[in-house]
Amino acid sequence: xxxxxxxxxxxxxxxxxxxxxxxxxxxxxxxxxxxxxxxxxxxxxxxxxxxxxxxxxxxxxxxxxxxxxxxxxxxxxxxxxxxxxxxxxxxxxxxxxxxxxxxxxxxxxxxxxxxxxxxxxxxxxxxxxxxxxxxxxxxxxxxxxxxxxxxxxxxxxxxxxxxxxxxxxxxxxxxxxxxxxxxxxxxxxxxxxxxxxxxxxxxxxxxxxxxxxxxxxxxxxxxxxxxxxxxxxxxxxxxxxxxxxxxxxxxxxxxxxxxxxxxxxxxxxxxxxxxxxxxxxxxxxxxxxxxxxxxxxxxxxxxxxxxxxxxxxxxxxxxxxxxxxxxxxxxxxxxxxxxxxxxxxxx
Numbered sequence: 001x002x003x004x005x006x007x008x009x010x011x012x013x014x015x016x017x018x019x020x021x022x023x024x025x026x027x028x029x030x031x032x033x034x035x036x037x038x039x040x041x042x043x044x045x046x047x048x049x050x051x052x053x054x055x056x057x058x059x060x061x062x063x064x065x066x067x068x069x070x071x072x073x074x075x076x077x078x079x080x081x082x083x084x085x086x087x088x089x090x091x092x093x094x095x096x097x098x099x100x101x102x103x104x105x106x107x108x109x110x111x112x113x114x115x116x117x118x119x120x121x122x123x124x125x126x127x128x129x130x131x132x133x134x135x136x137x138x139x140x141x142x143x144x145x146x147x148x149x150x151x152x153x154x155x156x157x158x159x160x161x162x163x164x165x166x167x168x169x170x171x172x173x174x175x176x177x178x179x180x181x182x183x184x185x186x187x188x189x190x191x192x193x194x195x196x197x198x199x200x201x202x203x204x205x206x207x208x209x210x211x212x213x214x215x216x217x218x219x220x221x222x223x224x225x226x227x228x229x230x231x232x233x234x235x236x237x238x239x240x241x242x243x244x245x246x247x248x249x250x251x252x253x254x255x256x257x258x259x260x261x262x263x264x265x266x267x268x269x270x271x272x273x274x275x276x277x278x279x280x281x282x283x284x285x286x287x288x289x290x291x292x293x294x295x296x297x298x299x300x301x302x303x304x305x306x307x308x309x310x311x312x313x314x315x316x317x318x319x320x321x322x323x324x325x326x327x328x329x330x331x332x333x334x335x336x337x338x339x340x341x342x343x344x345x346x347x
Contacts, residue, residue, distance in 0.1 A: 035068075037071070038070075040073050040080070043075070044204065045228070055074045083099075087251070090149050091147055091149050097253070100248070102248070103183035103184055106186075115247060119307075122339035126341070139331060144251070149253055152257075153272040154250070155249070159240070160242075161243070164236075170239065170303060180198065180200060181220070194314055200215075204229075208229060211234040227289075232293075240302065
């Protein structure tokens with residue numbers, strides 16, 4: 001990832017995130033009206049990413065409707081620390097919201113591990129309908145309340161696919177012997193074992209250098225990683241095995257949310273819906289643009305392997321996870337109903 005040229009990055013490299021945030025509070029307080037409550041949101045994407053565009057719309061919406069009481073500030077590109085740091089800061093109330101990966105949230109509640117299951121959703125239509133159903137998401141989104149935060153909406157992160165430096169992936173056999181970066185999740189590590197590759201968990205910000213220096217042979221993510229994060233400069237094969245559709249999650253500090261009046265909470269709830277709507281609209285446009293750029297400028301070759309061998313290899317993981325966590329069985333069954341309604345089609 002290419003970080004923004006911002007003095008906070010230099011500061012962050014020298015002090016822990018908690019100390020960094022104390023400085024942020026001090027600096028922000030100096031230039032803000034004491035009558036307004038500053039609402040801080042952090043994420044790890046660039047300013048042209050759909051996530052930032054959606055959060056900017058949220059900021060504008062809240063500032064327009066509650067600007068006499070609140071001032072929303074959005075911090076992109078890990079300006080408030082890594083995703084793990086930001087989740088901890090949201091948990092304690094040092095910041096109010098952040099975008100969290102499912103892999104991190106899985107460490108707070110095992111309910112989130114269901115989203116990491118490979119081939120959980122049969123199609124993107126099934127994925128979107130399931131994620132829009134509170135009966136599916138509520139038991140997951142509220143599972144972290146005791147930890148101090150709650151999910152307020154989800155963001156589309158597309159499909160996760162394998163991309164590699166030198167070797168095209170057309171079947172699970174092609175992954176044998178390859179070191180593939182995965183998110184730091186037990187489910188993802190086991191997925192790679194079943195597919196025959198060697199899982200290499202690491203932070204997203206370290207992936208570009210690891211690819212460039214041949215520490216890893218490839219990674220798995222959506223198309224945006226090729227262009228926004230430059231991975232397509234190194235990796236020349238992108239294989240649509242579509243092993244995961246994992247949402248990103250906007251989480252909020254419970255104490256802040258509960259401090260809102262009924263009127264204020266209604267405005268914030270509409271703001272959450274706005275984040276979801278705009279991010280999904282921008283995502284479609286961003287993926288199309290990323291594909292065009294990756295093919296034309298980075299010379300990435302897009303491949304479409306037969307999905308069946310990948311699905312078959314990963315099937316044992318479903319039963320393993322369900323056996324170890326029976327609480328998610330009703331959620332899993334509800335998703336399977338959506339899979340029946342919206343089966344696999346050419347995406």
